[in-house]
Amino acid sequence: MLLAMLPMATPLAGAAPFQNALNPTGIQAAHIYTLWNVMLGVCTVVFVATMIGLLIALRRGGRGDETTPAEVARFGDPERIAHRSVVASVAISIALLLFLLAASVFTDRALARLPLQNALTLDITAHQFWWEVQYNDDPPSRNFITANELQIPVGRPVIARLHSDDVIHSLWVPNLHGKKDLIPGETSLIQFRADKAGDYRGQCAEFCGWQHAWMAFNVKALPPSDFERWAEQQRHSAPEPATDIAKRGRDVFESGPCGMCHNIQGTNAHGQFAPDLTHVASRPTLAAGRLPNTPEHMMAWIVNPQQFKPGANMPAVPLSPDDLRALVAYLQTLK
């Protein structure tokens, strides 16, 4: 704890604090941040000491050139001072390495000992290039699915089972924890807890193809009551459209190709290959963090997704301007 108070490193001015391992807002990331400070401290000392040793050696050593006779007398010389210095330096290095090894193992253990009572359990499935997040509850009829976002209650542990539908991805929210790979054919596990409310960002951290760079997700840590309210809202199906334009929009959605991939609970569209859109209007971004969630961006995205995310699996959807406006008007009602 003393070490954690050492002001070793702070987020550098200019870099955002919301996707940042140097700004831990959860206990797992905090453990790792402590370890980082310890290692940074020890390594800096070792580096400086070695450089000083080198500089002294350079100053101390006499000067010579190619004609200076080489000191072959050294061959028979036991060179005791050099011997002792090298042995001492190596001994100190070994001791420091052992210390760092211990620090690492202690941190590994701390990470494994996150208290898991009353944990929220998730099943996260990574796809090229979006995140499917299923919230589990008891009974399972209370489960719900969202996409490209993680909203979690502050102070409550989260256990996420990680799956992949296609290639290897990696889930990474640096403010909360280190990353974990999602590997097809395997189920891995990550456990973390947010300790401070706020908005963060996570990003895929294993090269997964064309749009690896734009496979992000929003993370929101909420006070528990706010979280329950959000979860309850997520369990509801999509509301009936109130206005004519929204009704037309729903018709466009249901009669067009959208439903082949996307699901909106409460409509005829039950596609399972793309992000669930039942509550799409409640998310801050579109297309896994690629675009802000505004009507203009949504229209542009639908018309030509490849312009923003070449290689994403969503094809261009040709619609008349009126249909497009209506569709977006409908989708924007899905809070």
Add this chain to the structure above:
Amino acid sequence: MSTTAPELRLPPSRHLTPPEVRELERTWSDRPGILGWLATVDHKHIARRFIVTCFVFFLLGGLLAAAMRMQLARPENDLLGPDLYNQIFTMHGSTMMFLFAVPVMQAVAIYFVPLMVGARNIAFPRTAAFSYWILLAGGVFLFVGFVLNIGPDVGWFAYVPLSGPQYSPGKRADWWAQMITFTEVSALLASICIIATVFKLRAPGMTLTRIPLFVWASLVTAFMILFAMPAVMLASTMLIMDRLIGTHFFNPADGGDALLWQHLFWFFGHPEVYIIFIPGLGMLSSIIAPFARRPIYGYPAMVLSLIATAFLGFALWVHHMFATNVAELGKSFFTAASMVIAIPTAIQIFCWIATLWTGKLNFRTPLLYVLGFFFILILGGLTGVMLASVSLDTQIHDTFFVVAHLHYVLIGGAVFPLFGAFYYWFPKMTGRMLSERLGRWNFWLFFIGFNVAFFPMHILGLEGMPRRVYTYPAELGWGTLNLVSTLGAVTIAVSVLLFILNVVVSLRRGALAPDNPWGAGTLEWATSSPPPACNFVDVPIVHGREPLWQPTRGPEYVTGLATHAREVLVTSVVDALPDQRLMQPDSTIWPFVSSLAVSAMFVGSIFNPWAIVWGAIPVAIALTAWFWPGREETRKALALEKAP
């Protein structure tokens, strides 16, 4: 490459008459003309070609890096789209790792190991020639694919399932996998040549405890290659089979496993970086001794450290997989091993500091590069200790922190020693000195540019920037550091241009180099600059670790080797007692022709598995012609023959 005619610079012999010396030189020289050039089995010519070719790949890899840095200099930049960017970072990594770093180190060993051990040529010279041609073929193959837009785009590590048949249609991933085959065959064969040379072709009196540290490093590296390269050959072959003939090694739906690829690849991949690093360590010892005017302190510790590093290097590979679901207890073992490997390197560093401390220093460009190594590699090694921790690694794995670390250790640990070695050995290879003034400019621009380019990446990684991204959002605030990094990259480019300028100018107008411009102690300096075709007119006899520094006692040179045939002296493994006179082959075109046949077979087999069968026929013919003894050659051998 010297502008003076070789005969005029032939060293005098203590036992051969001048006509005999000229005959000896003629015997060992290549035949003139293009056929002679293609047919060389002179290790110096092979190695020079290798070094130039690898340097061209270094430049191409650098251009690819420059393109990446231009794209990343600003957030949401549109200079390169994702497809091209992914191809470029794949090509950059593959070029630097497979076409530059490993082969150039072997090339320097191919040039200098025979000279340092007092041999007239490398062992298995035809195999060494083949090793070069097949590397050239592999590199050309890779870049042809890139230019034709069928080059690889799945990273230099090509993880499955992304690189498998389902998610990488077309031939891109096959192109990468087969490039592996070309370059691994080259490296494996060159290793056999080096091992046999070190064990059997040393000058009399050069016991194993007297061989230069660079030779130890080359030997250790060659053994590492023998055990590491098969893993990636097997993995890449399995990948091609999954893609071409429907096997299921990496397909979880049919019993395969995505992590099998990672285990096999990293079982190769981790030793690979030590294969690149250890020769650099050897070069450092070669440079420090003459520039400190004393032998390296702690020779036994240095040798044992090289060997320990090599062994430990095979015990680390899972540290590349800490983010997967490999068992946690297993991961801890790899943390411990990854930290322990710092110890032998630390031993070497402290021994070098002790050498410098007690020496008399000659601050020329080679030594500057050595000092650059200390700063950069030690920093990189320490971030390596950080990455060794499972917990910390889960934050910084697959981020720009790792990009920083790997460049600090590879450029600091291998490229800086390599440049130092260029400045050190250029006079021996070409007969001319490089400009000291341009050398300093080259060094300082490289050193400053490198740190400006790569240090910010540590911070970017901690601040959340993953690797292998073609762009990043503006609101994350990574733009400034990325721009700084790009400016550093530009500086590096300028420094490399200065190096090329230095080489070009010095080849024409550099000061002529004497036999031993640096006053060094090892055998390569006991012959002219550049060496004659026969390396040593009088094969030396060795009495100590630094033969040119130590007084001789007893016999000083060897007599009785033929001057009309390419005889090399074979000695015993440990004590280098004279054992055999071995007749080596003359120049021959068959290594070159065989490389063409093998290349055709390799290229064909990514399109059709039957290419292996049909392609094997010309390969068999070429290899048989390679081996089949000629009548004239046999007559010459019979005349010199003596049974054991």
Add this chain to the structure above:
Amino acid sequence: MNDARAAVEPRRRRQRPAPADGTALDVRELPSYGFGDHSLMWWGTWGIILIEGTVFALAVMAYFYLRTRVANWPASVDYPGPLWGTINLVIVLLSAIPNVWAKRAAEARDLPDVRKWTWVLLAIALATIAVRFLEFKSLNVRWDSNAYGSIVWTLLGLHTVHLLTDAYDTAVLAVLLVTGPLEGKRFSDVAENALYWNFVVAAWVPIYAVIYIAPRVI
């Protein structure tokens, strides 16, 4: 051969003898070829053995690794039929006999025996290859059925490649021993080919065990 010697000897004789002051070491009486670790080719052959041995070892490890990834092994197919594999095991082990005799004859520089045993070895090598085709047919799985099939075909295929290449090497040597041109070094080549064939024989034992016995046991 005597003419050739005569053409060369005068030039050697014209070389000055080594000075008697002890500064030179004269090596002209050293042999010009050797066996075992005296021979450079022995070292080269061991280099190849280490490489190929590592490939085999890694493939065997991949076999057992893949075993841990599934519940049933072999998955939904029969065990490999043991008949032809075991017959080949016997033939391969028997091939060691002419191999060792060829090596001994080479070290004794007995050309007629070397010729004889090399041709016998070639015949047996061809027999192992013929039986190998039958082995592939009785594996009871295709390479593209599942990962088990893939690794079994790869193990068998790797060894087959070695049988083929070493049989070809042996054939080339066998022909050369008849047609010439021959010199003492060729005896050394025969000895090193024998070394490599010993490796191919020895490698078959564990691979046979992995393909035919392991699935019944693990």
